[in-house]
Amino acid sequence: MTLKQTPLNAAHRAMGAKMVDFGGWDMPVNYGSQIDEHHQVRRDCGMFDVSHMRTVDIHGEGVRTFLRYLLANNVDKLQTSGKALYSCMLRPNAGVIDDLIVYFMREDWFRIVVNAGTADKDIAWMKEQAVTHAPQLKIVSRNELAMVAVQGPNAHVKVWQVLPQTKAATEALQIFQAADCGDYFVARTGYTGEEGFEIILPASKVEVFWNALHQAGVAPIGLGARDTLRLEAGMNLYGQDMDETINPLEAGLAWTVDLKSERDFIGKATLLANPPTRKMVGLVLLDRGVLRGHQQVHCAQGVGEITSGSFSPTLEKSIALARVPKEVQIGDTVQVAIRDKMLDAKVVKYPFARNGKILSL
Amino acid sequence: MSNPNNLKYAASHEWVKAEADGTVSVGISNHAQELLGDMVFVECPTVGRKLKAGEECAVVESVKAASDVYAPISGTVVAINPALDKTPEAINTDPYGAWMFKLKPDNAADINGLMDATAYQAHVDSEAH
Numbered sequence: 001m002t003l004k005q006t007p008l009n010a011a012h013r014a015m016g017a018k019m020v021d022f023g024g025w026d027m028p029v030n031y032g033s034q035i036d037e038h039h040q041v042r043r044d045c046g047m048f049d050v051s052h053m054r055t056v057d058i059h060g061e062g063v064r065t066f067l068r069y070l071l072a073n074n075v076d077k078l079q080t081s082g083k084a085l086y087s088c089m090l091r092p093n094a095g096v097i098d099d100l101i102v103y104f105m106r107e108d109w110f111r112i113v114v115n116a117g118t119a120d121k122d123i124a125w126m127k128e129q130a131v132t133h134a135p136q137l138k139i140v141s142r143n144e145l146a147m148v149a150v151q152g153p154n155a156h157v158k159v160w161q162v163l164p165q166t167k168a169a170t171e172a173l174q175i176f177q178a179a180d181c182g183d184y185f186v187a188r189t190g191y192t193g194e195e196g197f198e199i200i201l202p203a204s205k206v207e208v209f210w211n212a213l214h215q216a217g218v219a220p221i222g223l224g225a226r227d228t229l230r231l232e233a234g235m236n237l238y239g240q241d242m243d244e245t246i247n248p249l250e251a252g253l254a255w256t257v258d259l260k261s262e263r264d265f266i267g268k269a270t271l272l273a274n275p276p277t278r279k280m281v282g283l284v285l286l287d288r289g290v291l292r293g294h295q296q297v298h299c300a301q302g303v304g305e306i307t308s309g310s311f312s313p314t315l316e317k318s319i320a321l322a323r324v325p326k327e328v329q330i331g332d333t334v335q336v337a338i339r340d341k342m343l344d345a346k347v348v349k350y351p352f353a354r355n356g357k358i359l360s361l
Numbered sequence: 362m363s364n365p366n367n368l369k370y371a372a373s374h375e376w377v378k379a380e381a382d383g384t385v386s387v388g389i390s391n392h393a394q395e396l397l398g399d400m401v402f403v404e405c406p407t408v409g410r411k412l413k414a415g416e417e418c419a420v421v422e423s424v425k426a427a428s429d430v431y432a433p434i435s436g437t438v439v440a441i442n443p444a445l446d447k448t449p450e451a452i453n454t455d456p457y458g459a460w461m462f463k464l465k466p467d468n469a470a471d472i473n474g475l476m477d478a479t480a481y482q483a484h485v486d487s488e489a490h
Contacts, residue, residue: 033399035399035424310424
């Protein structure tokens with residue numbers, strides 16, 4: 001099977017990227033050292049090609065009403081133009097179809113950004129729901145758009161240096177808010193736990209933008225560091241920390257599910273009828289080794305499983321997200337089965353690191 | 362980085378160096394460390410363990426993944442490199458200096474069954490296609 005390419009494929013190769021198959025996409029895993037790239041983002045700033053992710057625009061009368069029903073989080077929290085919300089989209093059985101960011105632009109235009117590997121499935125599901133609930137809506141997959149994330153303490157300054165025309169509109173953005181600046185849709189969002197912007201722009205303009213950022217001293221960062229950065233920031237990865245077999249309450253995402261309002265949404269009845277028996281916690285390995293996904297976690301209350309684990313360059317220890325029995329407490333010591341050994345790990349709150357600082361040890 | 366001519370190589374990407382004292386040092390090749398990326402943890406076999414050629418005997422873990430290291434020839438582990446405990450990244454920066462363990466071969470001639478640098482490079486190139 002031929003791998004799909006983003007418009008920056010040649011630019012990555014020119015910058016010495018090691019390319020890998022990431023869910024059918026030919027993507028840069030690193031441009032040298034993954035650990036150096038990780039530190040670069042925490043200490044200065046870096047840029048990520050996330051053009052494999054998909055932008056979906058929903059236009060028409062009554063988008064809000066439709067999204068109130070479609071998404072587990074409540075779009076009524078979005079009242080200012082540009083404001084964004086992180087949400088899961090659920091099946092009726094409460095399994096997570098995808099996690100996404102939804103932006104309220106106007107009452108007749110909301111923008112949704114979904115994961116690459118799930119985009120086609122997501123759009124099919126949205127359209128299927130719209131047939132019965134909002135046939136007047138236009139659901140448009142914006143395949144002609146690219147996306148670049150610029151993240152790190154110096155990210156804003158660098159973006160304004162390269163795109164000075166966006167500065168006035170983006171200076172006063174709140175966290176999780178976007179400004180539509182013509183060709184450049186600039187959002188103060190990210191997947192690293194650092195300040196920064198995610199910029200959606202025409203694919204035809206992305207290579208010039210990418211190279212201009214590079215000229216301004218912004219280092220390219222591969223998917224390897226993207227994964228350790230998001231893990232330290234305690235952010236879930238779809239397909240690893242949750243999928244269609246897991247509901248959001250057992251994926252550490254209760255904070256994104258609005259069960260309080262009277263609003264009905266797809267999956268709500270199942271969530272109310274099935275209180276969670278497991279929960280997500282952070283683990284820090286006390287012994288020497290590396291925590292990895294699918295390792296078993298032996299707790300006094302039963303067996304859990306690591307969903308994401310790696311070496312944390314910021315903590316210089318191995319960390320993980322794990323789904324464990326709900327009775328497990330922060331501060332407990334649990335045993336993780338790694339090959340033929342049982343190694344001690346401490347149960348901690350996550351995020352592990354944010355804004356360059358260590359939070360959990 | 363080219364593969365040194367004074368070393369022998371296994372198809373599973375270990376290098377082997379015949380030492381003057383009759384033991385052999387074992388590490389992983391430059392190609393292997395490039396594939397794995399930044400090393401963060403190395404688990405060596407215990408001294409005294411008897412290994413059969415092809416047996417899993419050590420683990421190298423990069424940020425990305427864990428990978429098994431295999432005994433290139435049969436023998437007994439007589440030493441492990443204690444420096445890799447603190448500086449696993451030496452495998453990235455100096456793959457042909459960062460030996461992982463030393464074996465006393467069961468049969469000194471076994472090393473001749475491994476690939477030389479040229480044959481190993483051809484093996485690496487063939488795996489890439």
